[in-house]
Every structure is written in C-alpha cells, then in structure tokens.
Amino acid sequence: MSDGEDVVRRERFSGGPAREFLSSLAADERIFEADVAVDRAHVVMLAEQGIVDDETASEILTALSVVEVNGHEALPDGEDVHAAIETAVVEEVGPDGGRMHTARSRNDEVATCIRYRLREDLLDAIEATLALREALVARAEEHAETLAPGYTHLQPAQPTTVGHFLLSYERALARDTARLLDAYERTNRSPLGAAAFAGTPFDVDRERVADLLGFDGVLANATDAVSARDFLFESVAALAGLATTVSGLAEDLVVYSNRGFVELDDDYASTSSIMPQKKNPDTLELARAVAGDAHAGLSGLLTTLKGLPRAYNRDLQRATPHAWDAVDAATDAADVAGGAVATATWNESELAAAAGEGFTTATGVADLLASHGVPFRTAHEMVATAAESGADYDALDAAAESVLGDPLDAYVDRAAVEAALDPAESVASRDSAGGPAPEAMADQLAAAADALDADREAVEAAHESLAAARETLQSEVNEYA
Template identity: 40%
Template sequence: MHGEAGNNGGLIRGRFGEGMAEVMEQINASIGFDRRMAMQDIDGSIAHVTMLCEQDIVSTTDAEAIKEGLETIRGEISAGEFTYSVALEDIHMNIESRLGELIGAASGRLHTARSRNDQVATSFRLWVRDAHDRALQLVEQLILVLVEQAEQNTATFMPGYTHLQSAQPVSFGHHLMAYVEMFGRDHGRLRDSRLRLNESPLGAAALAGTSFPIDRERTAQLLGFSGPMHNSLDAVSDRDFAVEYLSAASLCMTHLSRLAEEIVLWMSPQYNFIELSDAWTTGSSIMPQKRNPDAAELVRGKTGRVHGSLFGLLTVMKALPLTFSKDMQEDKERTFDGADTFELCLKAMIGMIGDMKPRAAEMGAAAGAAHATATDLADWLTRELDMPFREAHHITGRLVRLADEHACTLAELSLVDMREVDARINEGVFSVLGVEESVTSRRSLGGTSPECVAREVEAWRSRVRAASSQ
C-alpha cells in the first residue's frame, strides 16, 4: 500500500524491470479497503499543493490545475464514477494516476517534498480523527437517551444486586445513571485521544524531512491540526492514534456489552423488567411465543470483534523498528472494522434504550423480595437504638431468619415477633422496611434517592451541552 517501492502501473519507476508476481500483487495491494480514505487523501493533497504554491515551489498555474483536478476526482468518487485499479496498489496512487489523466504532466508536481509515507500517515490520521468525531457524537446521544430514561424513572424501583443476588432496592433511574457515568468516561477518553492525535505528519516525507523550503505549520493549519509533529521518524511510523482510538472504543464496547447483558436479563420471563418493541427484537423459527433481544446479544457479541481489532493492531506494531515497514499496511482494516462495529453498536444501543419500556410493577415487586431492606433495618437499629453496627447486623440476621420461618417479609413481621429477638425495637422500625422508604432515604452524594438522581440528570445534561459546544 505505502512505502517507497513498487511498480504502481509505471507511476514509480527505477531499478525494477519486471512486473510483480500475481500473488505479490494481491498481497501488496490495499485499494480494496483503503479507498475509504479517498476524501482525506484529497484534503491532504490540496493542503500540500496550496503550501507548495505559497512557498513558490510550485507555480500558481500548476497548483490551480492540481486542485481543480483533485476536486473533479472528489466528485467522481462521490458519484460512484471513479475506476479503481488493483495494479496501482492503493488509493493514493489511484488518485495520482487519475490526476495525471485529467491534467497531464503538471500532476507530477503534487508529490514534490512529499512521500507516500507521510501522505498515508496524514490521510489515516485524518480518517481516525473523523472516526473520533463520529464516536463522540454517538456517545453523547447515548448519554442523553439514558438520561431521558433515568429522568422518567427516578421513582421506579428495582432490586440492586451484588453477585447477581438481590441486595438493596434502588431507583431504576439511578441504575441507568451508572451507565451514564461509564459512557461519560468513555467520552473523556475519546476526547483526550483526539487531542493527542491532532498533530500533522505531513512534510516528514519518507522519514528524514525534505530539503525543500516547505511550511509545515501552514499545512497543519489548513488541515485543522494543532501543529506539525516534531520528529520526522516518529511522524511516519506512529500509529498510537489508531491504537488509542481502538483502546477507547474497546473499553466503551465493554460498557455497551455490560448494558446489553442487563437488557437480555431484564427481558427474560424470570425478570420481566422491561419491554422492547418489534423494532429491536426478533422471533423464533419454531417457537411463536418468543421475542428475542437479538440486538442486545449482537452488541454483546461484537464486543469481541472490536477487542480483536485492538489486539491485532497492537500485535502488528509490537516489534517494528523505525520507521516504515510494510507490516503497517495491516493497520487500516483493523481500524476500519473496529470503527464500523463500534459505531453500529452505539447506534443500536441508542435505539434500544430509547425504545425500552420498564415494567414498574414487576420491578417494584422484585425490589422488595429477598429481604432487600435488611440493611435499612440494621441502619435503623444503629441510628435509633444506638447499637454498634455489628450488633445491629447480628440482630437483623436473626430477624431475617425469623421472617423466613414465618414465610413472610420483614415488614410483615409483627412488633411482638420482633421484640422476641430484641425488646428495644419499637413501632418506628416499620418506617424503614418498605422499598420506597429505603430508596428515598439514601440521599448521600451519589445515592439512589429520586432527588439525587434528578440532580445528576440535570448535571449530565449540562455536561453534554458543554461538550457539544466545544
């Protein structure tokens, strides 16, 4: 794909007198996938020739012809009228060849003070920057749809779990806001990664810079970079930006997978906590009663695909000496596939969360099961009867065992029964044994009470607005 050697249909001539073997042509060519960088390549070339003209390295006449030809090619690609050639290896040589057909010898001046190494590094970096921007917008949308659901369900109660065992009742809105926190961190990682990648390799040439009086600050400015990279060797060999993108995507996919798993559980008859419409579920070929959460399962499954893209790229890069090696052609497909999968899963989750309808009655009933307010009872004994917590914990355990013996809930035990365990217990105990009382009492910062959830909802809306305006 890139590098300084190759036949390239005659565009690059020199010591090579014979054509490539057929298999060599197949393994060497990348046009089948790197055509996705066509627009970024054109943008980089226009910036480069603009600078060359401003520096009096290329004439205004030739520069204008080159830019006009490149815009013609952009239109051909957009219209699906561009013919790609495997013999030309990659998108960069395909565009350069077509430019020669359109404007003649002047096209050859475009590659002045530039190598395919810095050309490819620039195009790929621009593509990954665009992928960051798409992902950031999608994560913001996901946060907002979660926030919307949380706001509608601040007072919808469900079991909170540890070890997947019912532990304490919580607000369903609070549960959803936990994922908002996760995706908020993902947003921050993507934003930080974008800041780090936003340096221009253009002008590093093959590996050592160039003797032409180029202005790298100018090309960086034209391409929206914060500035040029300061080491030509690093500029052409660095792929950290792709690794960082896939790292952030992989961790976000892990969060998507956790949420997808919960959707799968919540939709099962054993939970029956939520509904998803036909838009996000499928049926069974043999069991007509079923509604399968396939979209959630696919998000869960595709997580491994994005993780695989990350590990594949890390493996490609792990032992490469400076600067360019042909191994680095393997960076594109992994990054493209990882980005496609990541964006698709974000869109699917946005759709599912927006479509999701909680079953409040079923959630509430489950929230009170398995003596979920036992901790509230222990807290009450500690607070109201001035017991050491460990003593309160022991007494609560005895009350739980008594409720099991009576086949009832803690709230259904009589005061007489409770006083058989500890005579100090009074009527006030019943004020903390209900699910609603338990949830609303937890008003500490980060707690599950509806008022705490409502505050976090507003705080996150403000954060997303601020992020979107940057």
C-alpha cells in the same frame, strides 16, 4: 527440478500474488476523500512557497477535481490509493503531474490521511455516545422514582430505582466520551511535511498545510510523525471501553427483559421462527457481542505494532483496518443501545413487586440499628439471623432477643423498623450524594445534563473547525483551479 517444473514455479509466483498481497487499493476506499484533500492542501502549499509554479499547481488541482468526481472505483490499478491518485493525475496532466509529490513521501501522506479520516469517525462515535447518554438521562428523569430491584452477583441486594440504574450507565458513558475526546485531540495532529522520516530540504510550510486540513498542529519530530500509531491504539482502546460499557448495559437489559421488567420496542426485538410467543432482544445481544470485536481489534493492533523498528514499516498497512472495524462496530452498538433505551417500556408493577424480594431491605434495617447504637457488625448478624426465618418485624424481633438479648423495641421503635422494611422508604432514606433518593437523583440528573451540554459543545466546535478548514481549502484551491 526439471525445466518444465521451473517454468510452472515461475509462472505461479511471478507478479500477481505478490502484487495482490501488497496492494491496499480496495481497502483504501475509506481514505479516498481524505487523500484528495491532503493532495490539494499539499499542492496549494507548494504553490504558495514557490516550489511548484502556479500554472502547474492549477493543472494538478484541476486534475484532482476530476479524480474526485470520478471516484475511487475509476482509479487506475495501483499499490495503494495514494499511488493510484497520483497516476490518475499524471494521466490527466502529463509528467508535471508528478510534481504533486514533491517534498513528501507516502509515509507522511498515508499517516495524514488516516488521521484525517479517523478524526471524523471518532466524532461520529462520540455523537452516538452522546445520543445514548441523552436517552439514558431522559428515561432516568422519567423513572427517577420508579422502584426497581438492585442486584449484586445477580442476587437480590437492595431496592433502587430505574432512574438510578440508568444514570449509572450514563456516568460510565460520560467517561467513555472523555476518553474519545482525548483520542480525537491527539489524532488531530498533522504528520505531513515529515517526508519519509527525516524531513525534506524543500522550504515547506507544515503549519500552513495543517491549517488547511483542519489539524490543530503538527507532529514536531519527522520520524515520530511517520512512525507513530499510538493515536490508533488510543482510539481503539477508547472504543473498546465504549463497547464494554454498552455490552454491560445490553446484558442488564437482556436480563431485565427475561424477568419481565422491561419490554423492548418491536424495532429492537424479533420473534422466534417457530415459537410464536417469543420476543427476543436480538439487537441487544448483538450490541453485547461487539465488545468482543473491539477487544480483538485492540489486541490485533497492539500485536501488530509491538516491536516494530522506527520509521515506516509495511506492517502498518495491516494495523489500520483494526481501527476502522472497531470504530464502525462501537458506533453501531451505541446507536442501537440508544434506540433501545429510548423506546423501551418499563413494567412498573413488576419492578415494584421485585424491589422487595429476597429481603432487599435487610441492609436498611441493619443501618437503622447501627444509627441507634448497635455496632454495625452486631446488627448485621442479627438481621442475618432474622433472614433465616422471615423478612418481617416478628422475625427481626425474635432475632433481636436471640442475638442482642433484648426485644427489638428496646433499641428502635416499631414504626421506624416497618419504614426501613418498605422498599420505597429504603430508597428515600438513601439521600447521600450519589444515592437513589429523589433529592440525590435531582442533583445527579442536573450534573449529567450539564456534562452532556459541555460535551455536545465540544463536538460541535470540532465539527465547525473542520468545516471551516474545508471551506478555506476549497477557497484556496479555487484561486488556482
């Protein structure tokens, strides 16, 4: 290699590309406010423990207020937001500004900032999920007796109701809510005070910092505290589950829209650029696609975390964005689905007409025969034989002669069979727990409302706890700055 070529090579690879590749400053805008709060709580604790004198703490806390007001965009260049904020404080205070980093590492600092921000995002996702559930319960109550076709394998199966269908998704979303609340609980633990991975010789009060930041406690082992990102994949897994539930709901509504069973409000649909008669369920198609984004994020996150040695590794810088992307996408999808459900119009006449198409009451007839002494498998065969020629009493009677050797009225009277053939009567007969009959639906609606109230209270309690911690931290900061 010539001297000239060597100079070109050195210029190409000196400084810039590596620094840009390493830097997360732009992406860290999301945790800017979290970092300021974490810095404040840490400095207050350092002052209370006598590790930093009150005057220095006052200068640092005042500088942090300036940094907060100026915002992320005013930060000096840095490898990440944590280093940039510290540089800005030192520029304001002088060398004593560097005392804010006493007894901590960026390892425990960044882990704390991520948890601080993610817990707020999880609560937002839960709020969106609760709003979707509320919309489903409200419309389910309104349409508790609105007949609808039920499908398996997208084939006509049994009559049901719109309310029963909608509540099926509310119940799935209730479990999504529970998983998100669980993820929130394990996210809301403080790593701060773990330092690089082996703790610190300074007499820090980790519990005090956790309280100031609204965490429910600390992660006991210092190495685990800085290494652990299981809270990320637990959160993203819960979000992927939520996105999957929303995707299924969106798909069903897209199919029902195609069949003319439901019409989306104009705010949740669009027209074709060329075909004026079209009304497309675009928002639901996008909500359906979000599951793919969330699943990809979970796969990317787990792949990044797989096989990492213990303590901090720079790979983790690439892990966190998967969580941000997943929580934003899943929250937006739940919001859109909730709005679509709340404003949709159900075509009751089309639904009622379709409820009996394809001999959907066949199972009810077989059940009726089984309740009158015919073995269910024999009844199943008889009704299947009837279905080949029709879905009425005459076809059933002929099938009874063929399969059972006797006319149908030898087993059950005609009026009972006619009732079993009626979709509305078929639904009314399914009054076992969890069924679509009015009495069973009333119980399900009441249970869903109670579960919603309990989950709403849990979220409100979490919000109140975090708000109280913010007020306490600000009050403590005011004592110094």
